[in-house]
Amino acid sequence: MVVRIGLLTEGGYPYVGGDAGLWCDRLVRGLGQHEFDVYALSRTERQEDQGWIQLPPQVGRVRTAPLWTAHSDGVVYGRRTRRRFAEAYGELLATVCGAPRAAGAEAPGEPEDSADAEADRFASALYGLAELARDEGGLAGALRSETAMRVLERACRAPGALRTARTARVPDLLTVATHLERTLRPLSLDWYEDDALGSADLCHAAAGGAAALPGLLARHFLGVPLLVTEYGVQLRARYLAAATLEEAPAVRALLAAFHGRLATEVYRAAAIVTPGNTHARRWQERCGADRAKLRTVHPGIEAARFADVGEGVRGSRCADPDTLVWVGRIEPSKDLISLLHAFAEVRRAEPGTRLRIVGAPAEAPEAATYLTHCKALAAQLFPDEAEGAHAVGDNPVSFEEIGGPEIPSLEEAYACGALVVLSSVVEGFPVGLVEAMFCGRATVSTDVGAVVEVIGGTGLVVPPRNPRALAEACVALLRDPERRERLGAAARARALELFTVEQNVTAFHGIYLEIVSHSPVRRVVVDDEGEPLPFGVPAEAHVPGRWTVTRFMTERRPRWAEGAPVRATVPPPAPVRVFAGEGA
Amino acid sequence: MTIDSVGPGAPGGLDAPGETGRPAGHRGAVDPVKALMHRHRELCERAVDPLEIAAGLEAHGVTDRTAARLRHRDVFSLAEEMYARAARDGEDPPRAETPGRPGPRAYWAVLALVPGVLGTAVVVALRLTDGPSRPAVAAFGAPAMAAGLYLAFRRGPLSTRNRTTGAARAWTCWLIAYSLVGDGLLSAGLDGGPHGPWPLATASVSALFLACAPAAWCAHLFAARARRRLSASRGLEEFAASVRPLFIGVFGLFLSALCGLLALCGTVLDESPAYAGAGALGALLLLARMLVSRGFTRVPGRVLVGAGAAEATALATVLAARLPGCSFLAAPVDGLAEAAGPGAVPALACGAGALVLLVQATRTLTRASAHAPSCEAP
Numbered sequence: 001m002v003v004r005i006g007l008l009t010e011g012g013y014p015y016v017g018g019d020a021g022l023w024c025d026r027l028v029r030g031l032g033q034h035e036f037d038v039y040a041l042s043r044t045e046r047q048e049d050q051g052w053i054q055l056p057p058q059v060g061r062v063r064t065a066p067l068w069t070a071h072s073d074g075v076v077y078g079r080r081t082r083r084r085f086a087e088a089y090g091e092l093l094a095t096v097c098g099a100p101r102a103a104g105a106e107a108p109g110e111p112e113d114s115a116d117a118e119a120d121r122f123a124s125a126l127y128g129l130a131e132l133a134r135d136e137g138g139l140a141g142a143l144r145s146e147t148a149m150r151v152l153e154r155a156c157r158a159p160g161a162l163r164t165a166r167t168a169r170v171p172d173l174l175t176v177a178t179h180l181e182r183t184l185r186p187l188s189l190d191w192y193e194d195d196a197l198g199s200a201d202l203c204h205a206a207a208g209g210a211a212a213l214p215g216l217l218a219r220h221f222l223g224v225p226l227l228v229t230e231y232g233v234q235l236r237a238r239y240l241a242a243a244t245l246e247e248a249p250a251v252r253a254l255l256a257a258f259h260g261r262l263a264t265e266v267y268r269a270a271a272i273v274t275p276g277n278t279h280a281r282r283w284q285e286r287c288g289a290d291r292a293k294l295r296t297v298h299p300g301i302e303a304a305r306f307a308d309v310g311e312g313v314r315g316s317r318c319a320d321p322d323t324l325v326w327v328g329r330i331e332p333s334k335d336l337i338s339l340l341h342a343f344a345e346v347r348r349a350e351p352g353t354r355l356r357i358v359g360a361p362a363e364a365p366e367a368a369t370y371l372t373h374c375k376a377l378a379a380q381l382f383p384d385e386a387e388g389a390h391a392v393g394d395n396p397v398s399f400e401e402i403g404g405p406e407i408p409s410l411e412e413a414y415a416c417g418a419l420v421v422l423s424s425v426v427e428g429f430p431v432g433l434v435e436a437m438f439c440g441r442a443t444v445s446t447d448v449g450a451v452v453e454v455i456g457g458t459g460l461v462v463p464p465r466n467p468r469a470l471a472e473a474c475v476a477l478l479r480d481p482e483r484r485e486r487l488g489a490a491a492r493a494r495a496l497e498l499f500t501v502e503q504n505v506t507a508f509h510g511i512y513l514e515i516v517s518h519s520p521v522r523r524v525v526v527d528d529e530g531e532p533l534p535f536g537v538p539a540e541a542h543v544p545g546r547w548t549v550t551r552f553m554t555e556r557r558p559r560w561a562e563g564a565p566v567r568a569t570v571p572p573p574a575p576v577r578v579f580a581g582e583g584a
Numbered sequence: 585m586t587i588d589s590v591g592p593g594a595p596g597g598l599d600a601p602g603e604t605g606r607p608a609g610h611r612g613a614v615d616p617v618k619a620l621m622h623r624h625r626e627l628c629e630r631a632v633d634p635l636e637i638a639a640g641l642e643a644h645g646v647t648d649r650t651a652a653r654l655r656h657r658d659v660f661s662l663a664e665e666m667y668a669r670a671a672r673d674g675e676d677p678p679r680a681e682t683p684g685r686p687g688p689r690a691y692w693a694v695l696a697l698v699p700g701v702l703g704t705a706v707v708v709a710l711r712l713t714d715g716p717s718r719p720a721v722a723a724f725g726a727p728a729m730a731a732g733l734y735l736a737f738r739r740g741p742l743s744t745r746n747r748t749t750g751a752a753r754a755w756t757c758w759l760i761a762y763s764l765v766g767d768g769l770l771s772a773g774l775d776g777g778p779h780g781p782w783p784l785a786t787a788s789v790s791a792l793f794l795a796c797a798p799a800a801w802c803a804h805l806f807a808a809r810a811r812r813r814l815s816a817s818r819g820l821e822e823f824a825a826s827v828r829p830l831f832i833g834v835f836g837l838f839l840s841a842l843c844g845l846l847a848l849c850g851t852v853l854d855e856s857p858a859y860a861g862a863g864a865l866g867a868l869l870l871l872a873r874m875l876v877s878r879g880f881t882r883v884p885g886r887v888l889v890g891a892g893a894a895e896a897t898a899l900a901t902v903l904a905a906r907l908p909g910c911s912f913l914a915a916p917v918d919g920l921a922e923a924a925g926p927g928a929v930p931a932l933a934c935g936a937g938a939l940v941l942l943v944q945a946t947r948t949l950t951r952a953s954a955h956a957p958s959c960e961a962p
Contacts, residue, residue, distance in 0.1 A: 243639075
């Protein structure tokens with residue numbers, strides 16, 4: 001069964017060096033039996049200039065659209081269209097600003113009902129704008145026009161609007177309007193036709209936010225089910241990014257509210273949402289994602305390169321039993337200071353232990369300073385040691401980079417120690433920890449981010465910022481090689497079970513099939529002359545039971561439906577929607 | 585959870601000397617959430633909703649387990665409490681002035697002089713030369729002047745990212761060409777000529793080209809002042825009301841600069857400049873350019889076409905009146921020229937156009953949306 005997937009990305013695949021590009025590439029290459037069409041939004045001009053990565057043959061078509069440049073189609077709205085625009089945009093902004101519906105219209109109800117009603121209101125306003133863009137065009141210009149500004153001002157000043165929004169001044173309104181215009185650019189695209197997203201059996205958005213917006217519209221206009229994958233929650237990333245910008249509170253409040261509503265709508269509309277870890281899952285639940293739709297799909301990491309080390313072909317036996325290894329990018333959030341203090345305690349208990357810190361400083365300017373600071377601290381805490389009176393001394397803590405003579409590759413870094421330590425205070429998905437697990441190394445890590453979820457019971461976990469606990473755990477493992485071995489083997493088994501690329505790809509394969517079987521895209525059934533056939537799909541087809549044999553128009557026929565008709569085993573969801581051929 | 589029974593602190597662990605329960609007492613004794621809020625003071629103060637606090641806390645390593653210690657279900661509910669308790673006073677923090685658009689400021693201001701210099705040079709050369717070398721000067725001069733205009737308006741406040749249509753550009757060139765040769769040709773045509781070369785309005789054209797510099801400066805002045813008012817105003821109406829007099833003032837400033845330049849060129853070149861025609865054309869071109877650079881291309885395009893077509897029609901009727909039986913065609917232009925001289929034709933055509941654009945500009949350029957920051961991604 002071939003599924004045709006519309007892969008939606010923003011600022012990522014297929015551009016060189018885009019976000020999540022590696023994951024998308026592995027997914028597409030791993031699922032050669034399906035067909036992919038890539039719909040990519042580019043974020044900057046530079047990105048567009050850098051070009052694409054090489055695409056495998058299963059990628060049928062790539063359509064791109066820039067988010068960074070204004071493409072006005074020169075359509076200017078007449079009075080009626082302008083009123084229609086103002087109504088839809090006003091409704092959208094009213095939900096964003098938190099203004100209640102016009103007095104009397106709101107029925108008193110449960111808070112959950114009202115949240116649902118608000119989400120409905122936002123969605124209908126958003127789709128109203130999309131329909132306007134589809135019917136008339138010119139949405140980009142309208143969103144930049146004075147009408148839009150007036151609507152925005154009215155929404156901010158409305159009674160019941162957010163308190164912060166009411167402080168908005170004209171420049172704030174301008175900033176918000178410009179940002180909204182940029183975010184809503186996917187509404188003006190021409191992707192929502194039968195020959196574009198309409199030909200897909202499902203849309204897979206590689207991220208939330210703007211990337212999922214075309215998927216929302218494809219679902220609205222064409223009934224294509226939507227799958228959303230979020231390894232990092234877009235909304236959270238937006239909050240963190242906004243914290244570094246010097247923007248007025250009103251701007252931040254309005255944009256945060258808008259993106260929050262958009263995220264809610266994306267989760268509501270998606271058939272399935274796949275967070276990358278429990279942390280992302282909690283954020284999604286918080287933003288209104290239905291638990292029944294959430295399937296955690298852990299990111300996949302290439303395991304083959306660690307196979308030799310993990311299976312003990314090399315490394316495991318010759319690893320120095322007194323060496324701790326830390327591998328990662330050096331930056332303040334990794335808390336190497338705490339690691340060094342912990343190591344001081346370890347040395348007090350087990351003299352002769354060595355610590356190898358492997359990694360380069362991150363790009364941020366403070367990372368290099370941090371590395372210098374750590375080196376100074378290491379020199380202060382641990383004097384150089386020598387074998388005897390005539391040998392040249394050496395520090396028990398070494399800072400090394402991958403690619404040097406001693407550690408030519410990443411797997412060598414893990415291979416050279418008996419114990420891998422992770423001391424971060426902040427962590428997302430700990431890739432380094434998974435790599436250590438692949439290498440069959442016993443690990444001691446701090447309880448941050450997805451660490452506990454990843455390690456399960458196959459390593460020791462201590463609280464962050466607690467050097468003493470870290471030291472105790474390390475010493476316990478250093479003194480017990482047998483336990484180390486046991487934990488390492490268990491960790492490798494767990495990682496091979498959960499975090500391989502194959503696991504990731506297989507999970508998505510299963511999810512694709514599940515979505516397609518639960519919500520098949522319905523197309524109009526036609527007779528031999530190509531005329532739509534009324535009652536072509538009998539009512540019985542939509543209830544469990546015998547599936548009446550029907551003929552599909554060849555070009556509309558989904559690929560996976562080729563072959564002999566089969567008995568329906570899954571009841572199709574009601575109501576049935578018939579898309580093509582209806583007046584749009 | 586661990587697959588084996590030996591945990592840290594169990595037999596075989598580090599023999600920990602002394603007490604372990606020390607840090608609980610001396611920090612955060614009374615209200616641990618308050619202590620946390622104090623630590624993340626800035627975050628709590630600038631947060632616009634609880635999720636922002638939650639994101640910030642997580643970025644600082646606060647996890648659900650930390651929240652559980654503070655008797656909260658998760659970070660979100662902890663963040664909600666912190667958001668609710670954070671003292672947010674109603675007043676805004678002092679707002680930084682919107683910084684002006686950084687860029688090669690002196691660069692465009694000087695470049696704006698280029699068309700003036702080039703135009704004056706070409707016009708003076710046209711005046712000094714005679715006979716066969718004149719067409720050669722014109723042939724070299726016209727592209728040079730066009731290049732000067734292109735250079736001057738590529739950057740600076742009158743630059744535009746919107747592609748101007750070829751038609752609008754062609755009609756602009758025609759309008760300028762008419763102001764150079766039109767009046768002389770029209771009066772010669774009315775007298776049954778032209779018999780040999782007719783006088784060129786060199787003073788008007790060189791003044792127009794020199795006026796590119798004040799035009800750019802005025803546009804910059806308008807943009808800068810409008811931006812300042814933008815950051816000061818609280819409402820769209822208030823902003824429009826404060827910018828309208830500014831716009832009229834800047835426009836008046838340009839007109840007086842143009843009149844001064846016309847008078848100067850007239851004196852230097854010993855010619856009586858067409859104040860009305862050249863003034864109206866200058867106003868028309870400035871307004872059109874200001875509108876186009878703010879993204880309003882439709883009306884200026886049509887008005888330029890209209891003005892150019894009106895002048896072309898006037899000239900055509902005069903020449904067509906010589907055909908047998910068509911003398912009535914010249915009557916309106918003839919009457920107009922009798923009453924107010926041949927300069928009345930461009931004055932009327934461009935003046936009407938400028939008036940339309942002035943109305944349009946006072947409506948559109950005083951809107952806040954015309955002063956939006958650049959919509960390109962940074």
